[in-house]
Structures are given as structure tokens and as C-alpha cells.
Amino acid sequence: MSDTWAGRGESPMAKSFDPKGVEEKWATFWSDHDLFHADVRSTKPPFVMVIPPPNITGRLHVGHGLNNALQDILARWKRMSGHDVLWIPGSDHASIATHVMIERQLESEGLTRQQLGREAFLERAWAWKQRFGSEIVHQLRQLGASCDWSRERFTMDSGLSHAVREVFVRLYEEGLIYRGRYLINWCPRCRTAVSDLEVVHKETEGRLYTIRYPLEGRGEIRVATTRPETILGDAAVAVHPDDPRYKAMVGRTVLLPVLGRAIPIVADAYVDPAFGTGAVKVTPAHDPKDFDAGKRLGLEPIVVMDEGARMTAAAGPYAGLDRFACRSALLERLEKDGLLVGSEAHRHAVGHCQRCDTVVEPMISLQWFVKMAPLAAPALAAVEQGRIELIPDQWRKTYNEWLGNIRDWCISRQLWWGHRIPAWYCDRCNVTLVARKDPEACAKCAGPLRQDPDILDTWFSSGLWAFSTMGWPEKTADLARYYPTHVLVTGYDIVFFWVARMVMLSLKFMGEVPFRKVFFNGLVRDEHGEKISKTKGNVIDLFDLLDRYGADAVRFTYAALTTPGSDVALAPGRLEGSRNFANKMWNVVRFSLPHLQARTSAVPPSQGLTTADRWILSRSSVVAGEVSRALESYRFDEAADAIYHFAWHEVCDWYIEIIKIRLSSGRDDLAEPARATLAHVLDRLLKMLHPFMPFLTEELWQALPRVAAKGPVNSLSVASFPVQEPQYEDPVATRAIGMLMEVVTLRRNLQAGLRGVTGPVQTLVAPFTPEAREALESLREELRVLTRSSDVRIVATLDGDVTAVRGVTADAEVALPLAKLDVEAERQRLRGEIERAAGELAGHDAKLSNDSFLTRAKPDAVDKVKRAHRELTDRIAKLKTTLAQLEG
Ligand SMILES: [Zn+2]
Numbered sequence: 001m002s003d004t005w006a007g008r009g010e011s012p013m014a015k016s017f018d019p020k021g022v023e024e025k026w027a028t029f030w031s032d033h034d035l036f037h038a039d040v041r042s043t044k045p046p047f048v049m050v051i052p053p054p055n056i057t058g059r060l061h062v063g064h065g066l067n068n069a070l071q072d073i074l075a076r077w078k079r080m081s082g083h084d085v086l087w088i089p090g091s092d093h094a095s096i097a098t099h100v101m102i103e104r105q106l107e108s109e110g111l112t113r114q115q116l117g118r119e120a121f122l123e124r125a126w127a128w129k130q131r132f133g134s135e136i137v138h139q140l141r142q143l144g145a146s147c148d149w150s151r152e153r154f155t156m157d158s159g160l161s162h163a164v165r166e167v168f169v170r171l172y173e174e175g176l177i178y179r180g181r182y183l184i185n186w187c188p189r190c191r192t193a194v195s196d197l198e199v200v201h202k203e204t205e206g207r208l209y210t211i212r213y214p215l216e217g218r219g220e221i222r223v224a225t226t227r228p229e230t231i232l233g234d235a236a237v238a239v240h241p242d243d244p245r246y247k248a249m250v251g252r253t254v255l256l257p258v259l260g261r262a263i264p265i266v267a268d269a270y271v272d273p274a275f276g277t278g279a280v281k282v283t284p285a286h287d288p289k290d291f292d293a294g295k296r297l298g299l300e301p302i303v304v305m306d307e308g309a310r311m312t313a314a315a316g317p318y319a320g321l322d323r324f325a326c327r328s329a330l331l332e333r334l335e336k337d338g339l340l341v342g343s344e345a346h347r348h349a350v351g352h353c354q355r356c357d358t359v360v361e362p363m364i365s366l367q368w369f370v371k372m373a374p375l376a377a378p379a380l381a382a383v384e385q386g387r388i389e390l391i392p393d394q395w396r397k398t399y400n401e402w403l404g405n406i407r408d409w410c411i412s413r414q415l416w417w418g419h420r421i422p423a424w425y426c427d428r429c430n431v432t433l434v435a436r437k438d439p440e441a442c443a444k445c446a447g448p449l450r451q452d453p454d455i456l457d458t459w460f461s462s463g464l465w466a467f468s469t470m471g472w473p474e475k476t477a478d479l480a481r482y483y484p485t486h487v488l489v490t491g492y493d494i495v496f497f498w499v500a501r502m503v504m505l506s507l508k509f510m511g512e513v514p515f516r517k518v519f520f521n522g523l524v525r526d527e528h529g530e531k532i533s534k535t536k537g538n539v540i541d542l543f544d545l546l547d548r549y550g551a552d553a554v555r556f557t558y559a560a561l562t563t564p565g566s567d568v569a570l571a572p573g574r575l576e577g578s579r580n581f582a583n584k585m586w587n588v589v590r591f592s593l594p595h596l597q598a599r600t601s602a603v604p605p606s607q608g609l610t611t612a613d614r615w616i617l618s619r620s621s622v623v624a625g626e627v628s629r630a631l632e633s634y635r636f637d638e639a640a641d642a643i644y645h646f647a648w649h650e651v652c653d654w655y656i657e658i659i660k661i662r663l664s665s666g667r668d669d670l671a672e673p674a675r676a677t678l679a680h681v682l683d684r685l686l687k688m689l690h691p692f693m694p695f696l697t698e699e700l701w702q703a704l705p706r707v708a709a710k711g712p713v714n715s716l717s718v719a720s721f722p723v724q725e726p727q728y729e730d731p732v733a734t735r736a737i738g739m740l741m742e743v744v745t746l747r748r749n750l751q752a753g754l755r756g757v758t759g760p761v762q763t764l765v766a767p768f769t770p771e772a773r774e775a776l777e778s779l780r781e782e783l784r785v786l787t788r789s790s791d792v793r794i795v796a797t798l799d800g801d802v803t804a805v806r807g808v809t810a811d812a813e814v815a816l817p818l819a820k821l822d823v824e825a826e827r828q829r830l831r832g833e834i835e836r837a838a839g840e841l842a843g844h845d846a847k848l849s850n851d852s853f854l855t856r857a858k859p860d861a862v863d864k865v866k867r868a869h870r871e872l873t874d875r876i877a878k879l880k881t882t883l884a885q886l887e888g
């Protein structure tokens with residue numbers, strides 16, 4: 001043969017798999033050889049993904065682990081399947097989250113960010129980014145991520161900042177970005193506006209207070225509120241126009257409690273007559289519905305709280321008090337004045353800041369907004385028309401509902417870390433200038449300009465991620481070749497924050513969808529299915545897992561647990577199972593290595609193949625098809641299961657056991673076809689497993705002798721992914737081995753019941769059909785070896801007189817004939833065993849009929865006895881069957 005051998009097959013493998021040394025080695029090898037670099041000049045079809053950029057605020061967590069493991073499985077599989085893969089890595093500046101971290105740091109130094117100042121604060125933030133941003137790259141590599149590191153981006157790098165600026169200016173020029181005074185959500189701790197999505201509504205046990213408002217002249221009207229402190233900002237009392245109770249009062253004047261301010265009673269259909277007393281206070285500056293009503297009714301908003309949620313001068317005697325202190329003080333005063341009618345418990349949703357958990361205050365404020373309706377319509381159409389597929393499909397409904405009812409997006413934040421709003425104001429001429437280049441002076445009066453101090457919502461820049469990362473607004477080669485991307489793998493918790501906005505902004509600026517598909521991975525939960533949270537104390541540290549189980553085992557577990565539409569419960573048992581699987585793969589290659597090194601040529605398996613060889617070759621073809629189809633439809637679980645079952649149960653448990661005798665026969669004519677088959681199957685198995693367990697498989701593949709690679713670099717990561725090989729598919733061999741497995745399993749069970757019989761026994765097999773007869777006849781030697789029988793006889797029927805234990809599979813009857821002497825000894829043994837088991841069972845019976853045991857013992861202990869009871873009953877039944885056969 002002219003094929004030359006490559007690989008380092010000569011050095012012996014370590015006894016067991018040590019992930020640490022192996023991971024480091026191959027991560028470095030892949031990056032040194034630049035194997036994950038996408039090439040714009042490549043003639044291969046591209047496959048493109050952008051990473052959901054992790055925040056620079058800290059280490060990756062188990063959710064990132066899942067998300068990136070799944071992306072990497074796709075990237076490696078596509079790369080091995082002949083694609084020019086581009087997986088763009090990067091990180092997000094995470095404005096508010098970074099603020100919270102740095103402000104916490106400042107707090108411990110007794111400082112506020114205002115005391116520190118904007119410049120010094122930004123210096124700290126950049127230092128933070130330098131430190132944690134590079135850590136993220138390191139962590140992704142540790143997980144095995146095969147990103148194109150040469151294209152790493154950061155949402156605040158100069159290119160992406162340029163894109164943000166361009167998008168802002170264009171939207172402003174088109175009237176899709178505007179500035180105005182509207183009611184927004186305000187976090188008094190972060191001291192910034194936040195968008196509707198950044199408010200977490202929590203069901204809270206509050207109180208609904210009923211308060212008497214005196215009318216001018218005589219009489220009163222009662223209103224109900226959960227936030228009494230906002231009374232001070234009331235501009236009117238409103239009733240439903242058709243409410244007979246209040247019809248006569250409309251137009252009269254109310255004197256506001258405590259402040260005595262005169263406000264009108266107005267009629268508006270937004271009032272729900274069934275809520276509270278049917279009369280509501282109208283506070284346009286501090287309630288979203290009242291803000292709209294106030295506009296309709298021409299009411300002037302009265303701001304009673306400042307940016308720290310302290311009462312303003314408009315709150316009269318309460319000026320300077322915190323909002324909640326004001327609430328108590330005001331209630332006390334109302335009580336004293338006889339204006340508090342009463343209160344009742346009231347469950348309602350209270351908005352909290354997503355980042356710092358402070359109660360958010362609705363506030364009227366001058367902010368920047370994006371008009372969403374014109375952007376939402378094309379985004380709805382893209383999914384409706386199938387130009388973007390959401391997987392699983394259930395997310396389509398959520399997506400449609402949100403986009404169908406979307407409100408304008410408040411994008412300005414009163415923070416420092418982020419993209420500064422490119423708007424300048426001339427106080428002299430009262431003009432606003434939004435510009436691509438920083439202006440020097442007012443175009444009108446040449447006077448000084450003041451830049452807007454605010455920054456943009458973080459999600460504004462991540463919304464551009466699919467195209468800004470490829471160099472937009474420049475017309476780059478990357479954009480031409482790689483946009484749109486193929487699939488976005490992301491958590492469903494950011495479907496609005498990120499996915500929908502990316503669709504809207506990409507359609508607007510690229511005129512094309514950002515991705516063809518979105519795969520929503522589940523949330524990672526603990527082994528009991530509970531959400532992971534610091535307060536619950538059930539946090540699972542990703543790097544702890546990587547340390548304990550190795551990256552390959554963790555990745556494989558993620559894949560095996562990823563069923564579309566469900567969350568991932570990370571149980572230690574599953575991780576251990578994956579680690580055992582990694583060790584099993586190590587051991588099978590270690591066992592095979594000397595045999596493969598003994599090969600006399602590198603020809604693929606052909607001559608002298610046995611049924612077992614033909615079966616495993618057939619299976620290695622079928623399974624490759626199953627794995628590809630499963631990955632094609634994002635069934636990571638099915639792909640992992642198919643490989644696991646093939647590798648462990650078929651290759652290791654059966655095939656290797658079957659060929660051991662040929663491998664050690666010392667005869668090349670018998671051994672060589674087995675070696676060739678084993679080499680072929682292991683090569684394909686390692687390739688199939690590579691996307692899931694990249695480090696382990698690269699290590700093992702490199703250890704195997706094989707034909708020198710054609711490419712410049714020998715690496716499994718760029719080898720070809722196995723396809724189906726129809727020439728090897730063999731249903732006859734597959735069916736025959738199926739019969740063999742059943743007969744062997746039955747035969748083993750029969751012998752297991754006969755513990756008195758130790759030595760090799762003859763096996764009699766009576767096939768039911770000519771087909772079964774032929775198959776089993778051809779596998780007689782395999783049957784003998786696998787059942788450790790003295791001899792296997794294929795017979796027409798079993799002689800009824802034969803003293804034997806017997807059983808039936810779908811294709812044959814199987815019997816173990818026993819010598820007379822053995823039979824009597826065995827009967828005795830079985831009777832003894834049944835007696836002992838029955839005695840034990842009686843003990844369990846007694847416990848289970850004892851009420852005081854059942855009520856006092858721990859549930860675990862009771863379960864244990866019940867389980868033992870079931871097992872014993874089972875065992876006794878089996879022993880009795882065997883005994884009956886011997887007595888028959
Ligand atoms: Zn906050």
C-alpha cells in the first residue's frame with residue numbers, strides 16, 4: 001500500500017483521562033494554528049453566528065456555559081461539514097450593570113460617582129473592561145469555544161461606536177428618534193431612566209387606602225390609592241362620565257388634603273367605576289395612565305419627587321422627605337385630620353429596577369425616545385413570512401404580542417459608561433444639533449455648545465451587533481460575504497431586549513434580516529428544577545464544574561439535556577455520567593491502540609468481514625446520518641443520545657467484546673479485517689463526538705495511527721464530519737446481531753439464576769424461522785464466546801425431556817441443559833435461597849403493616865423498606881420459576 005502512516009501512535013497512552021493537561025494543550029494548538037479563522041476568499045459556503053456578547057461585569061456563569069457550548073457544537077459540526085465558519089466573539093459594556101458594580105466599589109471607599117466625577121469614573125470603567133473583558137475570552141477558550149478570535153468585538157470599541165453614532169443620527173434625521181418630556185420609569189438608586197423592559201414587576205402585598213377629599217363648600221369625594229404620597233401631586237379627581245354616583249359632582253372643586261390646593265373633578269372614560277370608590281386621583285407627573293389622561297384633559301403635571309425620590313418643594317411640609325417616609329407621615333396626618341377612611345390589604349404588581357432591585361418610580365422627565373411602530377411592522381412581517389424561523393415555534397406568539405403592542409423606547413440613560421448621545425444644545429438660540437462629527441460651535445450664532453450629558457441604553461448598541469461587528473457602516477468584505485448570519489443561539493429571557501430589537505434595527509439599516517433562525521436555549525436550573533439565584537444559595541459555578549468534570553463532560557451534559565422548549569436541570573448525576581462516558585472513550589481507544597498499530601496496511605475494511613464487522617460498519621453509517629439530522633433540526637439531545645448509545649452500548653459493550661478473540665488470535669487473516677473495521681469505526685466515532693467533546697476527541701484522534709492528512713494541519717477540528725456510507729449499510733447483518741444480542745442477554749440471565757452452576761455450560765438454541773436459523777448458525781462462535789458456553793448447538797427443537805432452564809426471545813428458544821447431579825444440588829440451593837428470601841420478606845411485611853413505623857419513620861426510610869419489599873418479591877418469583885423448570 002502506498003498510504004503513509006502519520007500520528008504518534010508509538011507513545012503509550014496514560015491510564016486515565018486527565019482533562020486539565022489535555023484541554024490547555026489543544027486550546028493552544030488550535031489557536032496557534034489559527035484553525036477557527038474565517039476566510040473571506042474561501043470557496044466553501046459560509047456558516048455564520050454572532051455570539052450573544054457576555055457582559056464585562058464578571059465571570060461567565062452556567063447559563064453562558066450552555067449558550068456557548070451549543071454554539072460551539074454547531075460551529076465545529078459545520079466547520080467539519082465543509083463550511084467556512086465565522087463565529088464572531090465579543091463582549092458588551094453593560095452600562096447599568098457596570099455602574100452598579102463600580103458604584104458598589106466606590107461606596108466601600110465612602111465615595112459616590114458624583115464625587116468622583118465623570119472622567120475618573122470612566123477611567124475606572126475602562127480599567128474594569130481591560131481586566132474582565134480579556135478574562136471572558138480566556139473563559140470561552142477554556143470551554144472550547146471555536147470563535148474567530150481575530151474578529152473579537154466590544155460594544156464600545158471605535159468601530160461599533162461609529163455604527164451607534166450613524167444609526168442615531170439617521171434615525172433622528174428620519175424623525176424616528178425624538179426628545180421630549182414624557183412619563184418614564186425612573187430608578188432613584190441608579191438615578192437614571194430605564195426602559196419598560198428593565199422594570200421587573202413583582203407581586204407585592206400592599207395596602208389600598210381610601211381617603212376623603214373635601215369639596216369646596218360642602219360635601220366630600222372619596223378616592224382610593226396605593227401610593228398616598230402622590231396625593232401631593234394630584235391635579236384633579238376623575239370619575240367615569242356615566243357613573244350615576246358622581247354625575248352631579250363633575251365640574252366642582254376639591255380641596256386637596258393637607259395642601260388645600262383647589263383641583264377640579266373631571267369626567268373621563270379611562271376611569272374604571274368598579275375599582276375602589278369609582279373616583280380616582282389624577283397625578284400626571286407620577287403615573288403613566290394619569291399622564292395620558294392629563295394630556296387629554298389639559299392638566300398641568302405637578303412634580304413632587306426629585307431624582308433621588310425625595311419630596312420636592314411642591315410637596316409643601318413634606319419637602320426633603322424620602323418617598324416612603326413621606327407616605328407614613330402623610331398617612332398619620334390624614335388619620336389625625338379624620339380624612340383617612342380606612343385601608344385594606346391589596347396585592348398588586350410593583351415595578352423594581354432590574355439591576356438594583358429598587359422600587360422604580362414613574363416620573364415625568366425629558367428623555368430621548370425611538371418611535372417603534374414603524375420599525376416593528378417589518379420585524380413582524382419577517383417572522384410571519386418565515387424569513388426568520390424561531391425555534392421552538394412557541395416563541396412566535398410572544399414575539400408577535402410584544403411587537404404588536406410596542407411602546408416607544410426610552411433610550412437615554414442618566415449614566416456615564418456608554419455611548420454618549422450625539423446631541424448638542426445652544427442655550428442662546430435654543431437649538432438642538434445632532435451630528436455625525438462633534439460640532440465646534442453653534443451653526444447659527446457661533447456661540448458655545450453643550451453636549452447632552454446622557455448616554456444610550458446598552459441595548460441600543462447590542463441591537464446593531466449582527467452588522468456592526470462586521471464593520472458597518474463601511475461596505476466591508478465581511479458584510480458582503482457573511483451577512484446575514486445563519487442562526488442566533490440565545491436565551492429566551494432576552495427575546496425582547498435583544499432579539500426583537502436586533503431584527504428591527506437590522507431590517508432598517510441592512511434591509512435584510514440579521515439571522516435566518518433563532519434557537520432559544522433553556523435556562524439552566526439546579527438539579528431540582530429550581531431557578532438558580534444567589535438568594536436561594538443554589539448557585540452552580542461554571543468553573544467549578546469545568547474543574548471537577550472537565551469541559552468535555554460539561555459540554556456533553558449541556559447537549560444531552562437540551563430539548564427544545566424546556567429548561568436544563570443540571571444534576572450532578574448527569575455530569576458524572578458524562579465524565580464516565582469520557583473515560584469510557586479513553587479506555588476504548590487505549591485498548592484498541594496496540595491492535596491498530598499492528599495493522600499491516602491502511603486499506604478500509606473490505607475483505608474477510610464477519611457479520612459483526614458488517615453490522616458495526618452499517619451502524620456507524622446510520623448513526624452518522626442520525627447525528628447530522630438531529631443537529632440540522634437543533635435536537636442536541638437526540639444527537640448526543642445517538643452517539644452515546646452507539647459508542648457505549650454498540651461499540652464498547654458488543655463489538656469490542658465480539659472481536660477480542662480475533663484480535664488476539666495471532667492470525668492476521670482473522671485479525672486484520674477486525675482491525676480495519678475498528679480503525680474505521682473509531683475514526684468516525686471520534687469525528688462525530690468532536691463537536692461535543694472537542695478536547696478529549698482531539699487527544700484520542702491524534703494518538704491513533706492514521707493516513708497523513710491532506711491539509712496543512714493535522715487536527716480533528718478540521719477533519720471531515722462523517723456522512724452516511726450506503727456501501728456499508730447492511731440490514732441483514734444488523735438483524736442478525738440483534739438476534740445475537742437477545743439470545744446472549746437471555747442466556748446470561750438464565751445462568752445468573754443458577755448460582756450453583758459455575759463452570760461453562762452448553763447452550764442450546766432452537767430458532768423459530770429459517771432466517772433466524774441461518775443468522776444464529778453463522779454467529780455460533782460469537783455466541784459461545786459471549787455466553788462463555790462450553791459449546792453452542794443450534795437445534796431444530798428442544799427435547800422436552802432435557803433437564804434444563806429455558807427461556808424465549810423473539811427469534812428462538814434458549815436452554816441450558818444441566819447434568820443430573822448438578823440439577824439436584826441446584827434444586828437444593830434454590831429452595832434454600834427462596835426460604836431465606838421469604839424470611840427477609842416477612843420482616844419487611846411486618847414493618848409495613850406496623851402503623852407506628854409508617855407514621856414515625858422518615859419518608860425516606862419507609863420508601864427504602866417498600867423498595868426492598870418489591871425487589872425481594874421479584875427475586876422470589878424468579879427463583880421459583882427457575883426451580884419449577886428444574887422440577888418439571
Ligand atoms: Zn436601579
Ligand SMILES: [Zn+2]
Pocket residue numbers: 426427428429430431442443444445446447
Ligand atoms: Zn446659537
